[in-house]
Amino acid sequence: xxxxxxxxxxxxxxxxxxxxxxxxxxxxxxxxxxxxxxxxxxxxxxxxxxxxxxxxxxxxxxxxxxxxxxxxxxxxxxxxxxxxxxxxxxxxxxxxxxxxxxxxxxxxxxxxxxxxxxxxxxxxxxxxxxxxxxxxxxxxxxxxxxxxxxxxxxxxxxxxxxxxxxxxxxxxxxxxxxxxxxxxxxxxxxxxxxxxxxxxxxxxxxxxxxxxxxxxxxxxxxxxxxxxxxxxxxxxxxxxxxxxxxxxxxxxxxxxxxxxxxxxxxxxxxxxxxxxxxxxxxxxxxx
Amino acid sequence: xxxxxxxxxxxxxxxxxxxxxxxxxxxxxxxxxxxxxxxxxxxxxxxxxxxxxxxxxxxxxxxxxxxxxxxxxxxxxxxxxxxxxxxxxxxxxxxxxxxxxxxxxxxxxxxxxxxxxxxxxxxxxxxxxxxxxxxxxxxxxxxxxxxxxxxxxxxxxxxxxxxxxxxxxxxxxxxxxxxxxxxxxxxxxxxxxxxxxxxxxxxxxxxxxxxxxxxxxxxxxxxxxxxxxxxxxxxxxxxxxxxxxxxxxxxxxxxxxxxxxxxxxxxxxxxxxxxxxxxxxxxxxxxxxxxxxxxxxxxxxxxxxxxxxxxxxxxxxxxxxxxxxxxxxxxxxxxxxxxxxxxxxxxx
Numbered sequence: 289x290x291x292x293x294x295x296x297x298x299x300x301x302x303x304x305x306x307x308x309x310x311x312x313x314x315x316x317x318x319x320x321x322x323x324x325x326x327x328x329x330x331x332x333x334x335x336x337x338x339x340x341x342x343x344x345x346x347x348x349x350x351x352x353x354x355x356x357x358x359x360x361x362x363x364x365x366x367x368x369x370x371x372x373x374x375x376x377x378x379x380x381x382x383x384x385x386x387x388x389x390x391x392x393x394x395x396x397x398x399x400x401x402x403x404x405x406x407x408x409x410x411x412x413x414x415x416x417x418x419x420x421x422x423x424x425x426x427x428x429x430x431x432x433x434x435x436x437x438x439x440x441x442x443x444x445x446x447x448x449x450x451x452x453x454x455x456x457x458x459x460x461x462x463x464x465x466x467x468x469x470x471x472x473x474x475x476x477x478x479x480x481x482x483x484x485x486x487x488x489x490x491x492x493x494x495x496x497x498x499x500x501x502x503x504x505x506x507x508x509x510x511x512x513x514x515x516x517x518x519x520x521x522x523x524x525x526x527x528x529x530x531x532x533x534x535x536x537x538x539x540x541x542x543x544x545x546x547x548x549x550x551x552x553x554x555x556x557x558x559x560x561x562x563x564x565x566x567x568x569x570x571x572x573x574x575x
Numbered sequence: 576x577x578x579x580x581x582x583x584x585x586x587x588x589x590x591x592x593x594x595x596x597x598x599x600x601x602x603x604x605x606x607x608x609x610x611x612x613x614x615x616x617x618x619x620x621x622x623x624x625x626x627x628x629x630x631x632x633x634x635x636x637x638x639x640x641x642x643x644x645x646x647x648x649x650x651x652x653x654x655x656x657x658x659x660x661x662x663x664x665x666x667x668x669x670x671x672x673x674x675x676x677x678x679x680x681x682x683x684x685x686x687x688x689x690x691x692x693x694x695x696x697x698x699x700x701x702x703x704x705x706x707x708x709x710x711x712x713x714x715x716x717x718x719x720x721x722x723x724x725x726x727x728x729x730x731x732x733x734x735x736x737x738x739x740x741x742x743x744x745x746x747x748x749x750x751x752x753x754x755x756x757x758x759x760x761x762x763x764x765x766x767x768x769x770x771x772x773x774x775x776x777x778x779x780x781x782x783x784x785x786x787x788x789x790x791x792x793x794x795x796x797x798x799x800x801x802x803x804x805x806x807x808x809x810x811x812x813x814x815x816x817x818x819x820x821x822x823x824x825x826x827x828x829x830x831x832x833x834x835x836x837x838x839x840x841x842x843x844x845x846x847x848x849x850x851x852x853x854x855x856x857x858x859x860x861x862x863x864x865x866x867x868x869x870x871x872x873x874x875x876x877x878x879x880x881x882x883x884x885x886x887x888x889x890x891x892x893x894x895x896x897x898x899x900x901x902x903x904x905x906x907x908x909x910x911x912x913x914x915x916x917x918x919x920x921x922x923x
Binding site: 351409412413416417418419438439517518520521522523525529530532533536537538539540 | 643645648672741742743744748782783784785786789792796797798910911914915918919921922
């Protein structure tokens with residue numbers, strides 16, 4: 289926030305224009321959130337006795353903490369896969385002609401144009417016992433009995449990575465597009481190899497895009513109730529399903545509210561790590 | 576849109592008046608709202624129940640607003656004095672919750688022309704059961720050559736890695752666990768034997784689905800060959816050409832009452848009663864029993880026919896013999912503890 293005085297001048301225009309949206313958020317987001325928090329501070333399902341019992345229950349229960357941990361880990365795995373697979377696509381986009389660019393952007397956007405449910409069902413068909421992967425491996429004689437891919441952590445990570453990929457690729461394309469291509473040539477002419485150029489020039493300069501992509505992918509992956517439950521099944525418990533169980537099946541709203549608040553704080557913590565990294569990278573990129 | 580002080584004031588006054596006198600807004604004027612379930616239930620009710628009701632009641636206006644039981648309860652709870660729903664439909668667990676939270680009215684039994692014709696299990700004074708859901712064994716006849724006959728068949732070594740079940744979020748999953756417990760000497764109050772049996776089932780388990788609907792997908796994908804399953808869901812799959820068959824196990828098929836209730840403080844109480852009456856008539860229940868709906872009737876005057884007579888029961892007497900009803904009041908008392916235990920213990 290070193291540039292505060294300058295930024296203030298710019299934002300002072302926007303405040304009035306942002307008021308309707310701010311009001312909307314206040315009424316439909318902040319108010320329900322406060323209500324949720326209020327509900328979580330009750331020890332009984334009827335919401336009559338105040339107390340921190342729900343939080344104590346969650347935070348002292350190894351099982352619940354395990355669910356939280358595995359959810360956060362799932363997000364990290366999906367984000368890593370998206371980054372590794374998404375970066376080359378974004379890089380390629382900046383280096384091909386306009387026609388191919390249209391094709392790439394279409395391929396990247398295509399998943400966003402179909403519903404998550406449809407995309408997830410496609411993955412059931414791909415990962416199933418008689419699915420595309422197992423059928424191919426079997427016909428090649430590489431395996432005798434079908435591999436178990438559906439209802440495994442691996443399956444969930446792969447499916448989520450595909451489903452959330454656009455959220456990683458689009459910010460990366462924007463970030464890479466802002467980098468002056470001459471820097472590449474300059475680095476090469478000064479004697480740096482391609483890998484050195486990548487790690488010293490391209491990667492640091494694209495950090496804002498990486499951070500934005502990671503934040504979006506991470507948040508979307510850990511909250512993806514549909515994909516998690518359809519590909520992961522009923523015995524792999526992640527936070528959204530845990531929440532649903534408590535709120536919907538058991539009608540234990542105070543505990544469900546406490547789970548939501550804890551989940552929210554955990555996600556905010558992870559996102560703030562990303563943003564801190566982002567702030568640092570801005571300094572790095574400018575230097 | 577231009578907003579001046581006057582129009583703002585009018586709006587504020589109107590809103591304030593509506594808040595102060597809620598009757599002003601839409602009591603009486605609103606059409607009858609029936610919250611049915613989504614999917615095949617909605618289709619069946621739209622095609623059969625709604626026309627029958629409107630024919631009997633001078634084309635009275637009504638709308639279907641399909642949603643899950645829990646959503647129905649939440650919506651009515653949020654506006655108890657002026658509920659947005661007049662008639663609710665519930666599985667046994669949520670029905671007890673709705674009654675327990677004082678959201679439904681007793682059914683005017685003495686006024687009803689059909690209540691006394693319902694088989695005894697369907698006569699619920701807080702809301703009768705117009706339909707049964709039946710859970711038995713589902714299997715893929717292409718992979719399973721000798722049809723299973725008992726819940727115990729799921730433990731056979733030949734089904735290693737081929738069995739699917741659902742977790743306890745659903746009525747089906749919970750009801751099935753209770754039945755397994757009963758088979759091994761337990762009861763609604765003691766499902767320990769059921770959990771022990773689940774432990775022994777693990778080598779056979781191919782999948783624990785998040786909901787009964789997901790089981791259907793698993794059959795389609797050849798992921799599982801045998802599972803506990805809902806009779807109606809199987810008929811839908813069968814009609815789409817998926818190789819699945821349903822059998823009632825010799826221990827008895829689990830029957831869930833789907834009950835229908837008049838919401839407390841409903842502005843359309845009389846029409847709500849009429850709609851429920853229509854759902855109880857032998858005519859509506861007979862139509863719903865025939866293809867493509869195949870919904871199990873509860874009115875003893877309905878003559879069983881077709882697929883239901885073939886796989887479930889030929890008449891009410893046989894139905895009573897072959898169906899097992901469970902004590903959901905007891906089940907609800909401990910269900911949350913079971914779900915927690917299932918979460919912890921069942922990892923495959």
